[in-house]
Amino acid sequence: MGNCCRSPAAVAREDVKSSFSNHDHGKRINNENHNTNKKTPPPVTVLGGAAKDNMEERYLVDRELGRGEFGVTYLCIDRDTRELLACKSISKRKLRTAVDIDDVRREVAIMRHLPKSSSIVTLREACEDDNAVHLVMELCEGGELFDRIVARGHYTERAAAAVAKTIVEVVQLCHKHGVIHRDLKPENFLFANKKENSPLKAIDFGLSIFFKPVA
Numbered sequence: 001m002g003n004c005c006r007s008p009a010a011v012a013r014e015d016v017k018s019s020f021s022n023h024d025h026g027k028r029i030n031n032e033n034h035n036t037n038k039k040t041p042p043p044v045t046v047l048g049g050a051a052k053d054n055m056e057e058r059y060l061v062d063r064e065l066g067r068g069e070f071g072v073t074y075l076c077i078d079r080d081t082r083e084l085l086a087c088k089s090i091s092k093r094k095l096r097t098a099v100d101i102d103d104v105r106r107e108v109a110i111m112r113h114l115p116k117s118s119s120i121v122t123l124r125e126a127c128e129d130d131n132a133v134h135l136v137m138e139l140c141e142g143g144e145l146f147d148r149i150v151a152r153g154h155y156t157e158r159a160a161a162a163v164a165k166t167i168v169e170v171v172q173l174c175h176k177h178g179v180i181h182r183d184l185k186p187e188n189f190l191f192a193n194k195k196e197n198s199p200l201k202a203i204d205f206g207l208s209i210f211f212k213p214v215a
Contacts, residue, residue, distance in 0.1 A: 043092060043130040043131070044092055044095065044101065045128070046092070046095070046101055046104055046105060046128055046133050047105065047108060047126055047127070047128050047133060055087070055127060055129065055134050055136075056129070057079075058078065058079055058080070059076045059077060059078060059079060059085070059087065059136065060076060060077045060079060061074045061075070061076045061077075061087060062074060062075040062076065062077060063075050065086060068204070068206070069094075070090050070091070070094050070095070070100070070104075070206070071088045071089060071090040071091075071135075071206075072088070072089055072091075073086055073087065073088045073089075074086070074087050074089065075087075075139065076136065084139045085124060085136055085137065085138065085139050086136070086137045086138070086139045086140070087134055087135065087136050087137070088134070088135040088137065089132045089133070089134050089135075090104055090132055090133045090134075090135075091131065091132050092128075092130075092131055092132055092133070093131075103206065104133055104206075106208070106209065106210070107135075107205050107206050107208065108123075108126045108133075108135065109210075110179050110205045110208050110210065111123040111126075111135070111205055112126075113177060113178075113179070113210075114173070114174065114177055114179060115173070115177065117170075117173055118199050118201070119166050119169050119170050119173065119199070119200065119201060119202060120170060120173065120201055120202050121137050121138055121140060121190065121201045121202065121203045122137060122138045123135060123136070123137050124136040124137055124138065137203075140190035140191060140192050140193075140201055140203070141191075141192070141193050141194060142190060142191025142192055142193045142194045142195070142198045143190065143191060143194070144186060144187050144189065144190055144191075145163065145186040145187075145189040145190070145191070145200060146185075146186035146187045148191065149186060163200065166189075166200045167184065167189070167202075170184075170202040171184070174208075178210050178211055178212060179205075179208055179209070179210060179211070180208060180209050180211055181202065181205065181207075181208050182207040182208055182209065183204060183206070183207040183208070184202075188202060188203050188204045189201065189202055189203070190203055
């Protein structure tokens with residue numbers, strides 16, 4: 001596995017470094033030389049109480065699986081059990097406002113709040129280091145619903161009904177527990193494996209919110 005010896009924390013550090021062009025990097029060094037007495041602000045804490053650098057100790061990161069506006073998802077490996085998992089690493093460099101930070105906290109809180117279900121991806125743990133917040137989840141190896149729809153060209157009524165049933169079950173479960181997903185689309189449903197009858201699981205609660213169910 002090509003880059004399995006790099007940790008998600010190391011990947012996040014590379015992401016931070018690559019964000020600077022040579023021109024900007026030069027200006028940054030000059031500014032530092034003129035402001036040597038200024039203290040570097042401490043890294044923001046997103047998840048209160050979460051163990052730092054836990055990713056370095058427990059997991060190895062492999063190839064990239066996908067990326068969104070804030071996070072990059074990698075294949076990762078549990079060092080002890082060799083279990084294959086997925087790790088969504090959210091660079092703190094991209095969390096520019098208090099709203100961005102609250103969004104990540106809420107995403108983690110919602111995934112922890114929802115009960116375990118065959119129709120929703122399971123969060124194994126959430127932790128952070130100085131550079132990123134890491135969400136370790138079960139690995140869904142079957143790809144996106146969107147890609148399978150495109151590959152098949154069309155669905156029979158029965159097959160489409162099965163997919164629709166899963167989506168409705170996800171909505172029902174979320175609403176029952178006071179959560180609105182707010183980003184339901186074929187790209188946010190993954191198949192657990194490549195089999196034709198694979199379970200379909202909802203992912204990406206980054207836009208989700210809590211609400212108070214009506215009694």
